[in-house]
Amino acid sequence: MPARSGVVAALRDAFLSALVALGLFGAMIGLKTAVGPTSLVLVPRPWAVAITVGVVFAGRLGLLAWRAWRPAGTPSPRQVVAFGRRAGHSVAPLLLIFALTLPAYAGRYWLDLGILVLTYIMLGWGLNIVVGLAGLLDLGYVAFYAVGAYSYALLATNFDLGFWTCLPLAGLLAACWGIMLGFPVLRLRGDYLAIVTLAFGEIIRIVLLNWVSLTNGPNGISGIPRPTLFGLTFSMDGGPGSVADFFGVEPAITQRVAFLYYVILGLALLTNWVSLRLRRLPLGRAWEALREDEVACRALGINVTTTKLTAFAMGACFGGFAGAFFATRQAFISPESFNFMESAIVLAIVVLGGLGSQLGVALAAVVMIGGTEIFRDFAEYRMLIFGGALVVMMILRPRGLVSSRTPSVSLGAHKQISAELIAQGRG
Amino acid sequence: MAYALQQLINGLTLGMIYGLIAVGYTMVYGIIGMINFAHGDIFMVGAFLSLICLTGLAALGISSVPLALAITLLFAAGIAALYGWTVERIAYRPLRGSFRLAPLISAIGMSIVLQNFVQVSQGARVKPMAPLIQGDIPLLPGADFTTQISAMQIAIVVTTLLVLGVFTWLVTRTPLGRAMRACEQDLKMAGLLGIDTDQTISLTFVIGAALAAVAGLMFLLYYGVIDFYIGFIAGVKAFTAAVLGGIGSLPGAVLGGLAIGLIETFWSAYFTVAYKDVAAFSILVIVLIFMPSGLFGRADVEKV
Numbered sequence: 001m002p003a004r005s006g007v008v009a010a011l012r013d014a015f016l017s018a019l020v021a022l023g024l025f026g027a028m029i030g031l032k033t034a035v036g037p038t039s040l041v042l043v044p045r046p047w048a049v050a051i052t053v054g055v056v057f058a059g060r061l062g063l064l065a066w067r068a069w070r071p072a073g074t075p076s077p078r079q080v081v082a083f084g085r086r087a088g089h090s091v092a093p094l095l096l097i098f099a100l101t102l103p104a105y106a107g108r109y110w111l112d113l114g115i116l117v118l119t120y121i122m123l124g125w126g127l128n129i130v131v132g133l134a135g136l137l138d139l140g141y142v143a144f145y146a147v148g149a150y151s152y153a154l155l156a157t158n159f160d161l162g163f164w165t166c167l168p169l170a171g172l173l174a175a176c177w178g179i180m181l182g183f184p185v186l187r188l189r190g191d192y193l194a195i196v197t198l199a200f201g202e203i204i205r206i207v208l209l210n211w212v213s214l215t216n217g218p219n220g221i222s223g224i225p226r227p228t229l230f231g232l233t234f235s236m237d238g239g240p241g242s243v244a245d246f247f248g249v250e251p252a253i254t255q256r257v258a259f260l261y262y263v264i265l266g267l268a269l270l271t272n273w274v275s276l277r278l279r280r281l282p283l284g285r286a287w288e289a290l291r292e293d294e295v296a297c298r299a300l301g302i303n304v305t306t307t308k309l310t311a312f313a314m315g316a317c318f319g320g321f322a323g324a325f326f327a328t329r330q331a332f333i334s335p336e337s338f339n340f341m342e343s344a345i346v347l348a349i350v351v352l353g354g355l356g357s358q359l360g361v362a363l364a365a366v367v368m369i370g371g372t373e374i375f376r377d378f379a380e381y382r383m384l385i386f387g388g389a390l391v392v393m394m395i396l397r398p399r400g401l402v403s404s405r406t407p408s409v410s411l412g413a414h415k416q417i418s419a420e421l422i423a424q425g426r427g
Numbered sequence: 428m429a430y431a432l433q434q435l436i437n438g439l440t441l442g443m444i445y446g447l448i449a450v451g452y453t454m455v456y457g458i459i460g461m462i463n464f465a466h467g468d469i470f471m472v473g474a475f476l477s478l479i480c481l482t483g484l485a486a487l488g489i490s491s492v493p494l495a496l497a498i499t500l501l502f503a504a505g506i507a508a509l510y511g512w513t514v515e516r517i518a519y520r521p522l523r524g525s526f527r528l529a530p531l532i533s534a535i536g537m538s539i540v541l542q543n544f545v546q547v548s549q550g551a552r553v554k555p556m557a558p559l560i561q562g563d564i565p566l567l568p569g570a571d572f573t574t575q576i577s578a579m580q581i582a583i584v585v586t587t588l589l590v591l592g593v594f595t596w597l598v599t600r601t602p603l604g605r606a607m608r609a610c611e612q613d614l615k616m617a618g619l620l621g622i623d624t625d626q627t628i629s630l631t632f633v634i635g636a637a638l639a640a641v642a643g644l645m646f647l648l649y650y651g652v653i654d655f656y657i658g659f660i661a662g663v664k665a666f667t668a669a670v671l672g673g674i675g676s677l678p679g680a681v682l683g684g685l686a687i688g689l690i691e692t693f694w695s696a697y698f699t700v701a702y703k704d705v706a707a708f709s710i711l712v713i714v715l716i717f718m719p720s721g722l723f724g725r726a727d728v729e730k731v
Binding site for chain 1: 514530539540542543544546556629704707708
């Protein structure tokens, strides 16, 4: 194709894109509805439309140019995957060392961010059991997070129980809810399962919102006690029974933050360790077999009911742990923290990380949560970019960052399973 | 009795709106077997476009209500159709043939994008609108309770029936409709027989989005307030309607919508308003578990 006609075609394509953008954004961006003195009024914003349309035009042109003159040396996806596999062996220990030593040199802000990221890593690893290992698409994972958080908050404020007593209880209660959800949806698969779990998550949120006598409704529960270190508190006055008093150091807020950081790090590593060990057990193998083919599983005599229920229960249990931690860290919870968006974020982390890959989930959580944190200054555009990233990732790398995996157990040599052969979400 | 009749009228009006949205879900699911998660947000965009158009027309001094409604209907449906087309082109078409979860995740991403786009461009505040059509017609005058039907409700029902009539004609009587039904039965075979499947799928999204925009306009007229979050709940309810009617069945979607509207209204009237969404979601769960093929759906035969 002669270069000249190619340029003309590209310009025409970009012009058409800009025209579509004008249609899309002309009214929505160009005319902002605002509350006027008597009724709504329209505030025209022609420049915003012009800029958006210009960006679309330039972006489309740039994309076409990139496609036409892509550098020849761009590595193929297969090479990238092979490189990632080699790098993975060294990346995981390095990340662990980095995570363990972070409080030594990081300030308050970075520790808080670390706690946030680790919470999502833990949620991601918990959901990974359900979605990544057992192949059950769960869009209502936040329900278990909420159950854990409310269990701890209610037990602590009503019965005066401590964090370490309530943590197992919160996990247990969440696991019970996991089984309760699991029972009715045993027969469902794929998209239908996703929608039912979504509905379940919303039902939990609406009940939390409206059962005012128990949960205090939309006002939430405040004054949730902080965790203690073997009975030592992290009070700022440094009185008797506090960590500062016991070790004879100045009380500082960073001590509590660092402690919380290590608590969530420990919980997350526990989740990781349990799921890695479970993958070696017959149960874990049954999960993976279930993900690949439910009918074959049945034919081979695997009890599908218990396999699915344990997957829901284990995933929910870790969600409950994470929820209890969330409650103690925030010291305040309300139903607003447990909306569908949270489920979507956690699912996105699992999917972007590559279903079933522990390291991938951790990396995805760092990128997504850390990444959106960087855009905090543009808080309004944060979720916009997040949603766009989901779409772009699905188009460019639908298998996630770490996109192929070896089976946990195999006869003889470890054979690579091509990602395309794995029919996730089908059963 | 009069009270129940009143709830029946209100429920049918609401059900019409859900039915219009449900048609979009069921069409897309019928053809490419994916849940178009962003469909509820297209409905929300349609409501906002209607609000902008109605406000603009009022500012221009067009006071004839039927004229304003007709212009708004065409404007909102047209632009929303463009949104539907763009969403399919950007987020779904590149993923055709990808693994099963990919379009669903992409659709969730698109839903987040649309919601936040409207929040950023139009503001997060709830947008109120003065009622456009006023007046009530008493049906059963009673001593303590008068059953009445408002002019607004009549307008909503008539418009919805008109739009659905045009839509039915489109699906059953035109070449496009035939192509759509062929694609729904067997996408690959339809392609082999010379149907441009890409174009048919695009047009399915366009039509679904236009219907959703009409529903958005009706929602705006009925409730008078909208915000950027209405799409999510309405979307899940409309999906429930589609499932209840049997996913893939067009009359089923409308009837399912009516059923959901009635259930929600009667639940609010006789039980608690706070839990009306729980009622709708519970129906979704119950239907999916006990009769996943719905009222008019085909039973899914699984071949191993």
